[in-house]
Amino acid sequence: MPADTIAAIATPIGEGGIGVIRISGAGAIQLAARVFRRRNKKPLQSHRVYYGAIVDPDTGETLDQVLLIPFHAPHSYTGEDVAELHCHGSPYLLRRVLELLCRQGARPAQPGEFTLRAFLNGKLDLAQAEAVADLIRACSDAQLRSALALHAGKLSQQVQRLSDELLGVLASVEAHIDFSDEIGELDPAVLTPPIENLIAKLDALLKDAQAGRILREGARVAIVGRPNVGKSSLLNALLGAERAIVTDIPGTTRDTIEESFQIEGVPVVILDTAGLRESADVVEQIGIERARRAAEQADLILFVYDLTAQDYTEDLCLLESLPAETPKILVGNKVDLVCPHPQPLSHAVGEGGVPATVLSIEATGSPSPTLWARRLGSEGAILISxxxxxxxxxxxxxxxxxxxxxxxxxxxxxxTHTRHIHAVQQARDHLHAALRTLQQNMPPDLVAVDLRSAWLALGTITGVSADEELVNRIFRDFCIGK
Ligand SMILES: Nc1nc2c(ncn2[C@@H]2O[C@H](COP(=O)(O)OP(=O)(O)O)[C@@H](O)[C@H]2O)c(=O)[nH]1
Ligand SMILES: [Mg+2]
Known part of the structure; x- marks a missing residue:
């Protein structure tokens, strides 16, 4: 455990009402007290707020009027002695105070070092530490909720229970290795159900993993279609802002535009792309290449077509050229031109039970938009303007x-984290391997190896079995002062 005392500005760089400097380590409170002057001379108590001045003990210069909060170990964020100085929020002033603390013996903290110390002192596990970073970065309700759940230990507790169960199975296998004379041979029929049960629980966790990842990272939704069908107009309409240039000249959008917004608290990264067509223009060709790449990396493709078009041959070609496994929504645009006063009349159930608004515009004499949708290979198209x-x-x-x-x-x-998803998948794979080993009547040592690998994989989530490199990698992504 590092014994040195670290300090950092914990609030963001820039002017603010207050700026907080955090100090942690065995000497944190004495160090703060050396530069903190107040009238009362009674000893500083934990979790109390003290009013005073920051004074340079070498020069006698007063830097600021501040509040000091001492936290005695182990009842602090890091589990060490911690002092928080609430200064006025001037970047220059905060830098001066930090320099003063460093002259008095503190060391500037590395990114994430406070939380790393909290982890090393058992204040939080690895998944909870990652939740701290999620919490800081959350910019939607859904992200906030999942960060709070992770921080509260929702995943950690589930992983802990599964790990305990797994250890129970491992212990009984090891008993057969050590005491086979007394308790007899390993019986696959006895051992199979608990392992299958564990696999089922891991599968249940993985069922919502994709949705969880999308919630945390934001869903990547690419708008794709021929030139002039209204892709940029759709981006602007969804954002409620004139972000992309809209003209009636095909090939206006030549680069991929990426913007974030929310649907019911779910973060969505929406991408407007160059219209896909054969083009002689070099810049447009690059844009089209990027559009194809955006479509390949998307979680979902909005395939936009023009309801007023006369010929859909190219749309169909294009639709078929898109990655088959990526989910797509067909979006028929410019419905205002086909039907001036559309009314949603019925819901048709499209692929996968997805209800799609379908309009009946027979009354207007125009061809039914559902017909266009069907020609594009889907029952359910969303018709929009x-x-x-x-x-x-x-x-x-x-x-x-x-x-x-x-x-x-x-x-x-x-x-919600790719890292956690991988760990659970690995644990499940090792359990499947254990089942196979069992069924082939291999020696119990080999079953134990598979079970132990599964336990280690699960342990990387909470950090029980995480190596130093993994831990360092996780904390490197934190900001300074956290
Ligand atoms: N009437 C009507 N015109 C639209 C609609 N959406 C787009 N447009 C027009 O279609 C043209 C092409 O739009 P744009 O968004 O640039 O298409 P993109 O090339 O697919 O990005 C522009 O003149 C838009 O004003 C719509 O819903 N109704
Ligand atoms: Mg465009």
């Missing part, structure tokens, strides 16, 4: 449905 905003709510709902996020509001998935 990017110009009037018609159908945008239905589209937003369809986006959540397609990402399986429609019920996420009530219950946040426990798995």
């Amino acid at each position: 990017a110009l009037t905003g018609f159908g945008l709510d239905a589209l937003k709902h369809a986006i959540l449905n397609a990402l399986h996020l429609q019920h996420i509001g009530e219950e946040t998935p426990a798995l």
Whole structure:
């Protein structure tokens, strides 16, 4: 355990009402007290707020009027002695105070070092430490909720229970290794059900993992279609801002535009792309290449087509050229031109039970838009007007449905980090291997190896079995002062 005392500005750089400097380590409170002058001379008590001045003991210069809060170990964020100085929020002043503390023996903290110390002192486990970073970065309700759940130990507790169960199974296998004379041979029929049971529990955790990851990272939704169908108009309409340039000249959008917004608290990263077509323009060609890449990396593709078009051959070609495994929503745009006063009349159930707003516009004499949708290979198309905003709510709902996020509001998935998902998948793979080893009547030592690997994989989530490199990698991504 490092014994030195670290200090850092914990509030963001920039002017503010207050700026907080945090000091942690065995000498933190004495160090703060050396530069802190107050009238009362009674000893500093833990978890009390003291008013006083920061004074340079060497020169006698007063730097600021501040509040000091001491936290005696182990009842602090890091588990060490901690002092917080609440100064006025001037970046220059805070730098001066920090320099003063460093002259008195503190060392500037590395990014994430306070939380690293909290982890090393058992104040939080690795998953909870990651939740701290999530909490700081949360910019939607869904992100906030999942960060809070992770921080409260929702995943850690589940992992702990599964690890304990796994250890129980491992212990009985090891008993057969050590005491086979007394308790007899390993019986696969006895050992199989608890392992299968564990696999089922891991599968249940993994079921919502994709939705959880999307909640944390934001869903990547790419708008794709031929030139001039209204992709940039749709981006602007969803954002409620004139972000992308809209003209009636095909090939206007030549680069990929990326913007974030929320649908019912779910973070969405939406990408407007260059219209996909054969082009001789070099810049447009690069844009088209980027559009293809955006489509390949997307969690969901909004395939936009123009309801007033006469010929859909190219749209169909394009649709078929997109990655088959990525979910897609067909979006028929410019419905205002086909039907001036559309009314949503019925809901048709499209692929995967997804309800899609379907309009009946037979009355207007125009061809039915559902017909166009069918020609594009789907029953359920969402008909919208990017110009009037018609159908945008239905589209937003369809986006959540397609990402399986429609019920996420009530219950946040426990798995939200790619790292945690990988660990659970690995644990499950090792358990499957253990089952195979059992069924092949291999020696119990080999079953034990598989079970132990599964236990180690699970342990990387909370850090029980995390190596130093992994721990360092996680804390490197933190900001200074956290
Ligand atoms: N009437 C009507 N025009 C639209 C609609 N959406 C887009 N447009 C027009 O179609 C043209 C192309 O739009 P744009 O968003 O640049 O298409 P993109 O090339 O797919 O990005 C522009 O003149 C838009 O004003 C719509 O819903 N209704
Ligand atoms: Mg465009």
